[in-house]
C-alpha cells in the first residue's frame with residue numbers, strides 16, 4: 001500500500017516551478033529589455049555645438065562623431081536585443097523541458113500499477129490537458145520565431161542606417177578637405193600681409209594701396225571662409241537632424257516591435273502557466289482518486305491471494321498423491337522389466353558359456369600350433385641371422401663392387417657418347433674436305449600387302465660396317481611371283497638392265513647360289529629406323545644452312561619407296577622438312593643470345609611434266625598440262641621462269657610467292673596448304689603417288705649488327721618424283737607422259753652430278769627444270785645429301801637394285817676440292 005501512495009507526493013511538482021520566471025512578469029524587471037526601451041542618453045551630450053564665430057575645430061575622429069555614436073548605440077542595442085532573445089529562448093526551453101518531464105512522470109504513474117485500468121475515466125482529461133500544454137509550448141515557440149524574425153528586420157534597418165552613415169562620412173571628409181584648403185590659403189594670406197606690414201614701415205602710396213587691396217582680399221576671403229563655415233555648419237546640422245530622425249524612427253519601430261513581442265510572450269507564458277495550474281489541479285484530483293482505487297484494489301488482491309493460496313495448497317496435495325501413485329506404478333513396471341531382462345540375460349549367458357567353451361578348446365589347439373610354429377621360426381631366424389652375419393662382409397664387398405661397376409659403366413657410356421659425337425664431327429669434316437655428295441640409304445618397312453609376297457629379308461645392313469654397308473640378296477626362285485623375272489642377272493627391266501650390275505659387285509655367296517650385292521653408303525637406315533634417327537644424322541648439315549651454306553637434301557627412289565614419308569612425314573611423325581625447320585628455329589633462338597637475328601622466307605614449288613607450279617600461290621590449284629617447251633604457267637596465267645642472279649650466281653624462279661616464316665607453326669600451315677595442291681595421281685605402283693618433284697626452299701638471312709656480319713643460307717629440301725619402269729607400271733596416256741618426264745629429269749640429274757664429278761667444262765644444268773633450278777645448290781660450294789629410298793618388297797627388287805646402283809655412283813662422285821680418280825657416267829647401260 002505504501003508503495004502505491006508514494007508516487008502521488010513525488011509527482012506533485014511545486015506550483016512555483018510551473019510559473020514563468022518572475023523576471024519576465026514585468027518588463028521593467030528585465031534589465032536588458034528596459035535598456036532597449038530607454039532612449040540613448042549620450043546622444044545629445046556628445047553632439048558638438050556649432051559655433052560659427054570661432055575658428056572651427058577639426059573633427060576629433062576621421063568619421064562624423066555623431067553618426068559613429070549612433071551606429072555604436074545601435075550595435076549595443078542590437079546585441080542587447082539578441083541576448084534578450086537568447087535568454088527568452090533559453091527560459092522557454094527550460095520551461096518546455098520541465099513540462100515534458102512532468103508529463104513523462106505522469107504517464108509513468110498512470111501506466112504503472114494494477115489501477116491503470118481504473119484511471120481510464122480521468123486519463124482523457126489529463127490527455128486533453130497535456131495536449132493544451134503542447135499547444136501552448138508550440139505557440140510559445142512560434143512567438144520566439146516571430147521575435148527572431150523581428151530581430152532580423154531590426155538588423156536590416158541597422159545595416160541601412162550604417163550605409164547612410166557611410167555616405168555622410170564621405171561628405172564630411174570632402175568638406176573637411178575643402179575647409180583645410182581654405183584655412184591654408186588664409187594662413188598664407190595672413191603671412192603675406194604680415195610680411196607686407198613689416199616691409200611697409202615706411203610704405204609708399206602704392207604699397208599702401210596694395211596693402212589695402214590685400215586687406216580687402218583678406219576680408220573677402222574671410223567672408224567667404226565664414227560663409228563656407230556657415231554652410232558647413234548648416235549641412236552638419238542637417239545631417240545630424242537626418243541621422244537623429246532615422247535613428248528615432250528605427251528605435252521607435254524596434255521598441256514598438258519589442259514591446260509587442262514582450263507582450264505576446266508574457267501573454268503566452270501567462271496562459272501556459274494557467275493551463276499548467278489547471279492541469280495540476282486535475283492531476284491531483286485524479287491521483288487522489290487513483291490512490292483510493294489502489295487501496296480498494298489492494299484489499300481485493302489480498303483476499304484473492306488468500307483464496308489462491310488455499311487452492312494452491314489443495315492442488316499441491318492432489319499432485320503429491322498423484323505422484324505417489326505414479327511412482328508406485330513405475331516401480332512395479334521396472335520390477336517387471338528387470339525380471340524379463342534378467343531372464344533373457346541368463347539364457348544368453350548360458351549360450352555364451354557353451355560357445356566360449358568350444359572356442360576355448362579350438363584356441364588352445366591353435367595356440368599350441370602357433371607356439372610350435374614360433375619355435376620353428378625362431379630357430380630359422382637364428383640360422384638366417386647367423387648366415388647374414390657370416391656373409392655381411394661379402395655382401396658389402398659386392399655392393400661396393402656393383403657401385404664401382406655402375407660408375408665405370410656410366411663413365412664408359414659418357415665416353416662412348418663423346419666418342420660418337422667426335423666421330424660424327426670428324427666424319428662430317430672428312431666429308432666436307434672430300435667434298436663428296438653424301439648418300440644415305442633408307443629401307444622402308446614392308447607394307448601389309450607386301451608381306452605375303454616377300455617372305456624373307458632381302459636387304460641386310462652389314463653389321464660391322466658402322467651402319468654404312470648394305471648387302472642385297474636376290475630373291476629365291478620360289479619367292480614371290482615375278483622374283484625370277486626380276487633377277488638382275490636375268491636381264492629384267494628395260495630401264496635398269498642386269499648389265500648395270502657390275503661383276504665386281506656380284507658377291508661370292510658362300511652358302512647359296514643366290515647372287516648377292518654389297519653397297520657402301522654414308523649411312524644405311526634399316527626398316528626399324530625412325531624419323532628421329534634419320535634426322536639426327538642430317539641435323540649438322542641442316543645447321544650449316546644457318547652458317548650461310550647452301551644445303552640441298554633430296555630424296556631419290558622408286559615410286560612408293562618412302563621418299564615423301566622421309567621428307568615430309570605425317571602430322572604425328574614429321575619428316576626431314578618440318579624437323580629441319582624446327583631445328584633451324586631452335587638454333588636461331590640460341591644464336592640470338594650472341595646477337596644474331598635471323599629472318600626466314602620460304603618458297604614451295606613443284607615441277608610437274610617440266611612445268612613449274614607455285615604451291616604457295618593463292619590461286620594454286622590442280623596441275624594442268626602445259627605445252628611442251630613452254631614456260632610454266634600458273635592457273636592465273638603467271639609464267640614462272642628460272643633465272644640466275646648475275647651478281648650472286650643464285651638461281652631462282654620469277655614470280656614465286658615468297659612467304660615469311662616466323663615460327664615452325666607457320667611452316668606447318670604452309671605445308672598443309674601446299675600438300676593439298678600437290679599434283680597426285682593414282683598409279684598401279686602407289687595409290688597416292690606423287691607425280692612431280694616438289695622443292696621446298698628456305699632462305700635464311702642472318703644479321704649480327706654488333707659483329708657487323710651477315711649470312712645468307714639456303715636450305716633446299718626436295719622430294720623427287722618416283723622413278724619407275726614403264727613396262728612395269730603399265731602407264732598409258734597422260735600417266736605415260738608423266739613417267740617419261742620424270743625419268744628424263746632424273747636422268748638429267750644423274751648427268752649433272754656426273755659432269756660435276758668429272759669436272760667437265762660444260763655441266764648440262766639446263767637439260768631439265770630440276771637441274772636448272774638446283775644449279776647453285778649442286779655446285780661446288782654447296783653441301784648436298786641424297787637419300788636413296790628403297791622398298792624391301794620382292795616385286796620392287798629390280799627397281800630397287802637400279803636405285804641402289806644409281807646412288808652408289810652418286811656416292812662415288814667427288815665434287816669440290818678432292819681429285820677425281822675415274823670418270824663416271826650415269827648414262828651407262
Ligand SMILES: Nc1ncnc2c1ncn2[C@@H]1O[C@H](COP(=O)(O)OP(=O)(O)OP(=O)(O)O)[C@@H](O)[C@H]1O
Nearest residue numbers: 444445559560561562563564565686689690721722
Ligand atoms: N620408314 C617408313 N616407315 C613406315 N612407313 C613407311 C616408311 N616409308 C614409307 N612408308 C609408307 O610407304 C608408303 C609409300 O611411301 P611414300 O608415299 O612416302 O613413297 P614415295 O616414295 O614418296 O612414293 P611416290 O614417289 O610415288 O610419291 C606410304 O604408305 C608410307 O606411309
